[in-house]
Every structure is written in C-alpha cells, then in structure tokens.
Amino acid sequence: MSVRFQPAGRFVDKVVVLTGGTSGIGLASAARMLAEGATVVLAGRGIERGEKATAALGHERARFVPTDVTDRASLDALFATTMASFGRLDVVVNSAGAVSVVPFARMKPQQWSNTLAVNLTAVFDSCQAALPGLRSTLAAGIAPQTAIVNVASLDAVGGDKGMTAYGAAKAGVVNFSRSLALELIGEGIRVNCVSPGAVDTAMTLSTAGDPDHAETFHRHIPAGRFGRPEELAAAIAFVAADEAAFMVGANLVVDGGVTCATGHPDLLAMFGLA
Numbered sequence: 580m581s582v583r584f585q586p587a588g589r590f591v592d593k594v595v596v597l598t599g600g601t602s603g604i605g606l607a608s609a610a611r612m613l614a615e616g617a618t619v620v621l622a623g624r625g626i627e628r629g630e631k632a633t634a635a636l637g638h639e640r641a642r643f644v645p646t647d648v649t650d651r652a653s654l655d656a657l658f659a660t661t662m663a664s665f666g667r668l669d670v671v672v673n674s675a676g677a678v679s680v681v682p683f684a685r686m687k688p689q690q691w692s693n694t695l696a697v698n699l700t701a702v703f704d705s706c707q708a709a710l711p712g713l714r715s716t717l718a719a720g721i722a723p724q725t726a727i728v729n730v731a732s733l734d735a736v737g738g739d740k741g742m743t744a745y746g747a748a749k750a751g752v753v754n755f756s757r758s759l760a761l762e763l764i765g766e767g768i769r770v771n772c773v774s775p776g777a778v779d780t781a782m783t784l785s786t787a788g789d790p791d792h793a794e795t796f797h798r799h800i801p802a803g804r805f806g807r808p809e810e811l812a813a814a815i816a817f818v819a820a821d822e823a824a825f826m827v828g829a830n831l832v833v834d835g836g837v838t839c840a841t842g843h844p845d846l847l848a849m850f851g852l853a
Contacts, residue, residue, distance in 0.1 A: 588615060588616055589615045589616070589816065589820040589821065589822065590612045590615040590616045590617035590669075590670070590816075590819075590820070591615070591616030591617075592616065592721075593612075593616070593617050593618070593667075593669035593670060593722070594617065594618045594620070594661060594665045594667050594668050594669050594670075595609070595612050595617045595618070595619050595620065595669060595670040595671075595672065595819070596619075596620045596622060596657065596658065596661055596668065596670070596671050596672070596709065597609050597619060597620070597621055597622060597671075597672040597674060598622045598623075598646065598648050598654075598657075598671075598672070598673050598674060598675040598701070598705055599622070599623065599648075599673075599674035599675030599676060599730075600619070600620070600621035600622055600623060600632070600672070600674065601621050601622075601623035601625065601628045601629045601631075601632040601643070602623070602628065602632065602780070602781055603674070603778070603780035603781055603808055604674050604730060604775065604778060604780060604808050604811045604812065604815070605621070605623075605672065605674035605675070605730075606621070606632050606635075606636075606808070607808035607809045607811065607812035608672055608674065608811070608812040608815045608816065609621055609632075609636060609641065610636060610809075610812065611809070611812040611813065611815075611816045612670070612816055612819070613636055613638055613640060613641055615816065617640070617669075617670075618640040618641075618642075618665055619636070619640065619641050619642070620642050620643075620644055620657070620660075620661050621633060621641065621642070621643045621644070622643075622644055622645075622646035622648070622657050622675075623643070623645070623646060623675075624645065624646065624647050624648075626645050629643035629644075629645060630643060642664070644656075644657050644660055644661070648675045648697065648701035648704070648705060649696045649697055649700070649701055651704045651708070654701075654704050654705050654708040655708045657708070658708050658709050658711070658712050661712065662711075662712045662715065667712070667715070667716045667719070667721060667722070668709060668712030668713055668715070668716055668725065669713075669716055669722055669725050669726070670725065670726045670727075670728070670819045671705065671706070671709045671713070671726070671727045671728070672727075672728045672730065672815060672819065673701070673702045673705050673706070673727070673728070673729045673730060674730040674815075675697065675701060676697060676698050676730065676732075677694070677697045677698065678742075678745050679694065679744075679745070680741035680742060681741060681743075681744070682740075682741055683741075683743045686743070686744065690744065691744045694744035694745055694748055695744065695747070695748045695751075697748075698745065698748035698749060698752065699747075699748040699749075699751045699752055699755070702729050702752050702755065703755065706727055706729075706759060706770075709727070710768075713725040713727070713768050714766065714768070717766065717767050717768070723767065723821060723824075724767045724768070724769055724821060724824060725767065725768050725769070726768070726769045726770075726771070726818070726819045726820075727756075727759075727763075727768065727769070727770045727771070728771055728772070728773060728815050728818050728819050729752050729753075729755075729756045729770070729771070729772045729773075730772070730773055730774075730775065730811075730815070731749045731750075731752045731753050731756075731772045731773070731774040731830065732745070732746075732749040732774055732775060733774055733775065733776040733777075733832065733834050733837060733838070734746040734749050734750075735749035735750045735752060735753045735772075735774050735830070736750075736753075736774060736830070736832060736838060737838065749774070752772065753772050753774070753830050756770050756771065756772045756828065756830070757828040757830075760827050760828030761828065764827050764828075769823075769824070769826065769827055770827070770828060771818045771823075771826055771827070771828065771829045771830070771831070772829070772830040772831065773811065773814050773815050773818055773830075773831045773833060774830055774831065774832045774833065774834070775806060775811050775833055775834065776800065776806060776832070776833065776834025776835050776837050776838075777796050777800060777805050777806065777834075777835070777837075778805055778806040778807070778808060778810075778811055779805040779806065779807060779808070780808055793805070799837070800834075800835040800836065800837055801835060801836030801837065801839060801840070802835030802836050803835075804835070805835075806833065806834070806835055810833065811833055814831055814833045818831060
C-alpha cells in the first residue's frame with residue numbers, strides 16, 4: 580500500500596473481519612484499521628492475492644483466511660477461525676462484491692442469480708455467521724458495542740442502464756441493513772452501510788483504466804475525479820468506530836457529489852447568471 584495512516588487508536592485491541600479484504604476498498608479499510616490498532620482478518624477467494632495483500636500490509640496483526648462468500652460453510656469457517664484465533668469479534672466489514680453491465684433483455688437468469696448471490700445473499704450469510712462472535716464480545720464485557728458495516732453502492736440509491744441486477748442487489752443491502760439494525764441495536768450491535776460512488780479500484784478498471792471512459796465519468800462527477808480507496812476506508816472506519824455510536828441503520832453515500840444534483844441543466848448558465 581502506498582498510503583500510510585497515522586494511528587488514531589480507535590481500534591486498539593479490536594478484531595475486524597473484512598470480506599473482500601484482499602483488494603480495493605476492503606484492503607484500504609484493512610490498512611486504515613490496522614494503523615489504528617486493530618487486528619484484521621482479510622477474507623477473499625484468491626489465495627495468492629490474499630497472501631500478497633497480507634504481505635503488503637506488513638504487520639503481524641494482519642491475517643488472511645481463504646473464503647468464498649457465496650459458500651455459507653466457508654463464511655461459518657471464517658468466523659469460527661477468527662474466534663478460535665483471537666477470542667473476540669468487534670467489527671465486520673462486508674465489502675466483497677462483483678459488478679457486470681448487462682442489458683436487461685439479454686440477461687440470463689443465472690447472471691441475475693449470480694449477481695444477487697455475491698452482492699446480497701453473501702451479506703446476509705456473513706452477518707448471520709458473524710452474529711455469535713459479535714454477541715460473544717459483548718457478553719464478555721470487553722467492548723461497549725460491536726459493529727457491522729455493509730458496503731453498498733451509489734447504485735443502491737439510483738439506477739443505471741445495464742445495472743438492473745447489481746442495483747437491485749445493492750438496494751437490497753441497504754434496506755436489509757436498516758431492518759437488521761433495528762433488530763440488533765438493542766443488543767449493542769450497530770449495523771450501517773457505506774455507499775461508494777465511482778472509485779478507482781480493480782473492479783472499476785474498465786472505466787477508471789480507460790482514458791476515454793474515465794474522462795466521461797469525470798464530467799459527471801462534481802468533484803471531477805474518481806474516489807480513492809483510502810477515502811472510502813476513512814468513511815468505513817468512522818462508521819465502524821465507537822465515536823459513531825449514534826449512527827444506526829444509516830447509509831453514508833460517498834460519491835463526489837453525484838447525488839447532489841437533480842439532473843436538471845445548469846440553471847445559472849442557462850439564465851446567464853454564472
């Protein structure tokens with residue numbers, strides 16, 4: 580990782596599990612929380628990528644556990660391993676995801692099912708598999724609260740052509756998180772979402788990595804650029820930290836200003852007032 584964070588101490592002694600933690604926003608979040616004192620468990624399907632990510636973090640408090648988020652048994656094993664190794668679970672960040680652009684009329688039922696499996700069902704399974712560990716931490720009296728942060732998307736709050744399955748899945752994540760937050764907050768488990776806009780990661784390589792596509796995106800983002808993974812990591816770390824104790828069932832959109840606009844033309848320019 581090229582970015583280094585100054586420890587703020589918000590996660591000292593805490594154990595954080597991050598699905599999709601071996602790249603992009605998940606890995607940046609792991610680096611942020613590690614720098615703030617956490618023990619981080621990176622969960623991902625690719626063993627080589629996971630080992631490289633752990634080596635890049637360069638700390639004994641970083642561990643990789645091979646995990647397929649579309650396999651419930653694999654997720655159960657992830658959280659069982661975490662509890663057996665560290666004896667507590669404080670934060671779960673569900674950042675695993677996959678995106679594809681497919682016209683609705685040509686979408687195959689299996690493509691729909693696969694998109695929901697990775698982006699929505701896996702979040703349900705991860706949250707449910709993590710619940711005993713989160714409850715155990717609270718029962719032991721070693722933390723005042725525990726937290727789940729589900730990474731949704733700008734497509735959870737607005738639509739895009741070709742993204743019917745992805746948008747449905749991510750919108751599902753947001754409302755699932757709201758309902759789950761209501762069920763769990765009485766126990767001291769906070770559930771929230773962070774919804775990124777366009778971020779420069781491997782998952783968005785087809786846009787961020789293509790100069791023409793990138794320029795088109797930049798014109799439609801008021802901030803004039805893609806987000807950076809470390810900027811999303813900062814948002815996720817805040818939502819997960821005890822200082823956000825009153826944030827329950829929220830969806831924090833971090834999109835460079837895209838959702839500020841109504842979609843109308845520039846009225847100042849139109850009426851010569853710019």
